[in-house]
Each structure stands twice: as C-alpha cells, then as structure tokens.
Amino acid sequence: MNRDQRPEAGHHVGRYMGVAMREVEELQLVGRASVAPHLRGPAGGVRTGALLTMLDNVGGVTGGLAALPDGWVVSTNLAARVVARSQVGPLRMDSYLLRRGRNNVVTSVQIRDEGLRDALVASGVLTSAILVPENGPPQWTRPLVLEAVPEPAPDLPSMPDWLGVRVVGDHAVEIELAAELRNPWGILHGGVVATLVDLAAEHATGGGSTTDVVLHFLAPNRVGPVRASARELGRRTDGHLLRVEVRDEGAARTTALAIVTCATRA
Amino acid sequence: MTAVYPPDHHLLRDLRFSFEHGADGRRSRAWMPVVRELCTDLGHARAGVLATLVDVIGGGLAASAAAPGWIATADLTLHLVGAARPGSVVEARAEVLRAGRTTVVLEVALVDEHERNVGIATMSFAVLPRRETNPEVDRVRDSPSTMATACSRLDRPLLEELGVQVRDPARGVIEVPVTDWSRNSMGSMQGGVVATVAEVAAETALRAATNKELVVTDLQVTYLGFGRVGPVRTTVEALGTGDGHGSARVELVDAGAESRQMTVVHAVATRDLT
Numbered sequence: 001m002n003r004d005q006r007p008e009a010g011h012h013v014g015r016y017m018g019v020a021m022r023e024v025e026e027l028q029l030v031g032r033a034s035v036a037p038h039l040r041g042p043a044g045g046v047r048t049g050a051l052l053t054m055l056d057n058v059g060g061v062t063g064g065l066a067a068l069p070d071g072w073v074v075s076t077n078l079a080a081r082v083v084a085r086s087q088v089g090p091l092r093m094d095s096y097l098l099r100r101g102r103n104n105v106v107t108s109v110q111i112r113d114e115g116l117r118d119a120l121v122a123s124g125v126l127t128s129a130i131l132v133p134e135n136g137p138p139q140w141t142r143p144l145v146l147e148a149v150p151e152p153a154p155d156l157p158s159m160p161d162w163l164g165v166r167v168v169g170d171h172a173v174e175i176e177l178a179a180e181l182r183n184p185w186g187i188l189h190g191g192v193v194a195t196l197v198d199l200a201a202e203h204a205t206g207g208g209s210t211t212d213v214v215l216h217f218l219a220p221n222r223v224g225p226v227r228a229s230a231r232e233l234g235r236r237t238d239g240h241l242l243r244v245e246v247r248d249e250g251a252a253r254t255t256a257l258a259i260v261t262c263a264t265r266a
Numbered sequence: 267m268t269a270v271y272p273p274d275h276h277l278l279r280d281l282r283f284s285f286e287h288g289a290d291g292r293r294s295r296a297w298m299p300v301v302r303e304l305c306t307d308l309g310h311a312r313a314g315v316l317a318t319l320v321d322v323i324g325g326g327l328a329a330s331a332a333a334p335g336w337i338a339t340a341d342l343t344l345h346l347v348g349a350a351r352p353g354s355v356v357e358a359r360a361e362v363l364r365a366g367r368t369t370v371v372l373e374v375a376l377v378d379e380h381e382r383n384v385g386i387a388t389m390s391f392a393v394l395p396r397r398e399t400n401p402e403v404d405r406v407r408d409s410p411s412t413m414a415t416a417c418s419r420l421d422r423p424l425l426e427e428l429g430v431q432v433r434d435p436a437r438g439v440i441e442v443p444v445t446d447w448s449r450n451s452m453g454s455m456q457g458g459v460v461a462t463v464a465e466v467a468a469e470t471a472l473r474a475a476t477n478k479e480l481v482v483t484d485l486q487v488t489y490l491g492f493g494r495v496g497p498v499r500t501t502v503e504a505l506g507t508g509d510g511h512g513s514a515r516v517e518l519v520d521a522g523a524e525s526r527q528m529t530v531v532h533a534v535a536t537r538d539l540t
Binding site for chain 1: 338340341343345347348363364368369371373383385386388390392393394483484486488490491505506508509510511513515527530532534536537538539
C-alpha cells in the first residue's frame with residue numbers, strides 16, 4: 001500500500017475531532033480534545049463514535065511510533081468500554097504500548113474527563129497491523145507533537161450531518177465515501193467506520209447509546225457507499241446486544257464486523 | 267510437561283468437547299455438554315468455560331486457515347445473551363471472516379440445542395512462520411471428533427480443579443497455578459483458562475464493589491505473553507457500576523516469571539442471564 005505523505009492528506013477527520021497529542025515518554029502519548037458541541041449526541045454526551053475515533057487516533061499514532069522504523073500501522077481491531085455517558089471536558093487520552101510483535105502492535109488507551117477530576121470515560125485496546133508503505137514510513141520529529149486547530153469552529157455540523165449519514169430501513173445506515181473521510185492510506189478512516197457502527201446501533205435500537213464495542217476491520221473501504229447493518233442478538237439488564245456488519249457496497253464485500261452493546265436511553 | 271498432548275488427565279478431555287471440521291477449511295463446529303461443575307453459583311455455564319470452547323474450536327480453524335504458516339492468538343471476545351444450564355449442550359459454529367497474510371479473524375456463534383442464542387465470540391490471530399515444533403495442520407483438520415476418553419469428566423467444580431485462590435476480593439487479586447491439567451500444547455496456561463481466571467477475578471471484584479450477585483457476561487481478552495511458570499496473578503480495576511451491571515479491567519501476570527505481563531481483559535458483569 002502507498003501512504004499519502006502530503007501533510008494535509010487524510011487528516012480531515014483528526015481536525016474535525018480536534019485532537020492534539022504529545023509524546024510524554026517514549027511510546028507513551030497523551031491526547032487532548034474539547035467536548036465540542038458537534039461531537040455530542042442526542043443525550044448530550046460525546047457520541048461513542050467520537051470517543052472511538054479518539055481512541056483509534058491516539059492509539060494508532062502510539063502504535064505507529066512503535067512500528068518505526070520498520071513501517072507504519074493500520075487498525076485491525078478496536079475493543080472499548082464506555083463508562084461515562086456525560087462529560088464536561090476537556091478529555092484526555094492516555095495511550096501506551098502493551099506489546100510490539102513481529103507484525104502487529106497492541107496499545108492501551110483510556111479517556112478521562114479533566115473537567116470531572118479525571119473520571120474515566122472509556123477504556124480500550126487497539127490492535128494494529130504493521131505495514132511497510134511503498135514510499136517508506138512517515139518521518140516524525142521525536143518526541144512527537146501534533147497540535148489541533150486552535151479552537152474548533154463553532155458551527156461545525158453534527159457527526160451524522162458531517163458524514164452525510166442516510167437511513168436505510170429500520171436497521172442500517174449508509175454514507176458515501178467522501179475524500180475528506182479517507183485516511184492517509186486513501187481508505188475510509190477507522191474512526192469513521194467505528195462511528196458508522198455506533199450510528200447503526202443507535203438507529204436499530206431507537207436511540208440507544210453504545211456502551212461497549214468490539215470492532216474488527218476486515219478489509220479496506222475504497223469505493224462506497226459504505227453501509228452498516230445491525231442485527232439484535234438478545235437483551236440483557238445492561239442493554240441490547242447487536243451484531244453490526246459493515247459493507248463496502250460499491251466493492252460488494254464485508255469490510256468490518258462489530259459486536260455492540262447498546263443501552264436504552266433512560 | 268508431558269510428551270503426549272493432551273495428557274490423559276487434562277482440561278480439554280474432561281470438558282468432553284466434540285468437533286466437526288468443514289471440508290473447505292473455512293468452518294468448524296464444536297459441542298460442549300454443560301455440567302454443574304462448569305457453572306456459576308447462579309446455575310449457568312461460566313463465560314470462561316464458553317471462552318475455552320471458542321478458543322479450542324477457533325484455534326484449530328485458524329491453524330487450518332493460516333497453513334502453511336502457524337498462528338498465535340491475539341485476542342478473544344465473548345458476549346453472552348442466554349444462559350446455558352446443566353443438561354444442555356452448547357454448539358459453537360466458527361467461521362473464518364478473514365484469512366490474510368498477517369492475520370486471521372473468526373466469528374463464533376454459540377447456540378443451544380433449541381437454536382436459542384447463547385452468545386457470540388470473535389477471535390483474531392497473528393500469522394507466524396512455521397516452526398518445526400508446530401503441529402501439522404492436517405493433524406488439526408483430521409483430529410478425532412473428541413479428545414474425551416471413557417474416563418474423562420470433572421469430579422469437582424472447575425475453579426477447585428484449577429486451584430483458584432482468592433487473595434483480595436476487593437482488588438480482584440486471585441492466584442492460579444499453571445499445571446499440566448491446564449497447559450496448552452506449548453506448555454503455557456491454555457487461552458480459555460486465562461479467560462476463566464480473568465472472569466473469576468472480575469466477578470469477585472465487581473461483587474465486592476456492588477454487593478450484588480453479578481456474573482460475567484462479556485470478555486474482551488488481549489493476549490500479550492505466555493503464563494508458563496505460575497502462579498498467574500490478577501489485579502482488577504473496577505471501571506464503572508450501574509443498575510444491575512458493572513465493568514472492570516483485569517490484568518494478569520505470571521508471578522513466577524518476574525510478574526511478566528500476560529493478558530489484559532475488559533469484562534462486563536450483569537445480574538443474570540435468562
């Protein structure tokens with residue numbers, strides 16, 4: 001695969017999320033993001049899709065740094081538990097390396113609410129595959145510092161509007177694969193896939209809130225439209241258990257599978 | 267370690283699994299009879315026991331999918347929605363979702379004999395170069411339909427058989443020895459047993475935190491290193507508790523190997539399954 005090395009390429013999602021990050025120790029990153037209005041969901045808290053995007057973003061860079069100088073990484077598996085559904089902000093993402101193997105990297109990421117005395121918001125583990133880009137891995141100055149835009153624009157659209165989400169029946173949602181939603185590898189950003197899974201679960205449960213996600217990235221989304229379809233497996237005291245399948249309809253293939261727990265809004 | 271794997275007295279025989287491998291190498295099925303010794307105090311099969319079923323059927327299928335390479339389990343997730351009670355039989359239906367150059371990903375559906383959903387699991391594996399010590403895949407594919415012998419069965423509850431010792435319930439500190447009964451073919455604690463240890467640690471800590479009879483229904487297990495020496499020791503961070511449920515992060519180390527980090531697990535516990 002070829003990674004677009006242009007500074008602006010594939011960073012629209014990161015800018016929309018407003019995540020800044022800094023390497024505080026070797027292979028230990030701290031990210032920060034404000035609880036911006038455009039990231040909030042109907043219940044008022046930051047959407048789980050946005051939290052998953054932050055996890056993927058900071059955990060991915062931590063994993064990428066661990067993969068240097070051999071290569072860079074793409075996400076293969078994201079598992080996370082959301083424990084706080086309302087936040088004050090700013091949010092802090094603490095990420096560190098759990099394991100660096102021959103062809104994959106595992107990172108731990110926890111999101112805490114600095115406005116609520118560092119209360120835990122979400123805890124997750126990201127696994128990434130090491131790839132060797134044809135034009136070489138990205139070059140970074142270490143320790144790494146990535147600044148966010150100074151202040152998010154106040155009128156940014158909500159996540160569903162920004163993604164251009166449309167409903168397909170009672171259990172599925174769909175987006176077109178716009179250029180702004182691609183990562184530096186030219187494929188749909190992993191955080192967007194996670195957000196699509198979250199939105200499909202919310203839609204299928206009539207407004208439920210995703211509390212637990214296991215997401216396996218199986219193949220890249222290159223063509224679009226990309227559709228996430230949810231099927232309920234059962235109900236428990238903590239919510240609905242759903243199987244969500246993501247397909248690149250233009251390429252006629254399944255690209256991700258997620259198992260999601262979705263709490264019904266009180 | 268013993269020369270023949272598994273030895274006569276071994277977890278994988280005593281659980282009485284039976285198997286059926288699809289000819290295309292993309293699907294396998296396995297069955298587990300649920301007995302009282304495998305159940306929680308609320309009377310249904312432990313999540314860790316079902317994770318063991320998933321681990322065994324998934325490992326064999328992934329080895330087949332990765333051939334001629336070999337595999338290392340990277341992670342296992344399990345989400346339960348139904349109770350598997352004594353007298354029932356749980357069927358695991360495993361399917362390869364992705365078999366790439368570096369990873370294999372599987373999905374495993376769990377149902378009972380009435381086709382009722384018990385749960386769903388996923389596994390992913392790193393594909394590695396084959397070593398001489400790795401079993402031949404044909405042996406996995408053509409393995410017998412069961413490892414159980416006429417004498418295989420559990421004579422006492424699983425946690426007793428494993429030698430689980432609860433050291434500090436509030437912090438979820440438990441210790442479990444690594445024995446020949448629970449080792450995998452590489453001499454380390456078997457992956458499903460690791461999940462069971464994490465399950466017990468999370469359940470213990472979340473019950474202490476909530477004073478409620480919660481049982482673990484979800485496990486997200488990330489394997490980082492082997493537990494070869496033992497005892498395996500856990501610590502638990504309770505992440506949050508709600509009305510009838512709680513979640514925790516469990517870390518496992520091999521205390522006998524300079525506390526080498528083995529596994530990180532996220533667990534969810536709920537009041538009960540129906």
